[in-house]
Amino acid sequence: MSTLILHHDDCLAHSPGSHHPESPQRYQAVLSGVSDIKGTQLLPAPLAGLNQVLLVHQQDYWQQLLDAEPIEGRVAVDPDTFLSQGSINAALRASGAACFAVDQVFAGKARNAFCATRPPGHHAEEALAMGFCLINHVAIAARHALATHPVNKVAILDFDVHHGNGTQAIFEQSPELLFVSSHQVPLYPGTGAADETGFGNILNLPLAANTGSREFRKAWTNEGLPALEAFEPDLMIISAGFDAHQKDPLAQLELQDEDFSWVTNAICELADQACDGRVISVLEGGYNLDALASASRAHVEALASRRV
Ligand SMILES: [Zn+2]
16 A cells, blocks of 8 residues: 555645745645655545534634635735635645545555645634634544544644644544644744643643754653553544754754654554554645755655555
């Protein structure tokens, strides 16, 4: 079985502005990095259905987004977050990719999967767009898995340099979900302290600016991975942001491509033990185009190196 890579050119249409770091070129950079990796299969991402969006988001909120999408130009829904024509479809491709990836992995048609889609999602709350995110793809995929597959427990692992506040807020009262996040603190969005533990199902691993490979790996080895192993989920979902890379302009962690390989392999090894290797990964941040291409390549190569 191969590693599925889901993509769609609708993800190019979302245009938050020519100076915005979350640019359409990110999508092209990721695809250039991952599209020729041995053991992968590229497929177009379907659109998420309304029923899937509403697994997480309030109907009024979704309608507000639909009503706000402009015919031309841009509309701000938050100081950092914009809608252009095509933004809604781009977001629906990203959530649709994540749900389809879940279905394909449970159908035994793929070993694991990576969603090369944008905009990102992990800052979006039930009824709040923020931090470049409109809807929360990993949360939708987790709820989709719980609703439609033989799944009792899902783990979401987030190594984006920013705290996944939206994912945490959505699941902090949901013991069927474990959320582990490593991120730089202090940094946007300001949440993610170690004492934010939800229902006992939230594990935040805050890292100081200038943290490099050693401390990052230590945090996951000593805390994140043992919590994941103990949880024994039926599915693992990765919020794969590559903005903790040393070259990233939006943050000050010092990770290298090899660190993304390392954490991906470590997660996949636990997935082999707990859930037949079922891992779905969804692109979040990453704003240096060269680092985004090379780090996403390292990540997908690690996914594709797994064997049944
Ligand atoms: Zn980020």
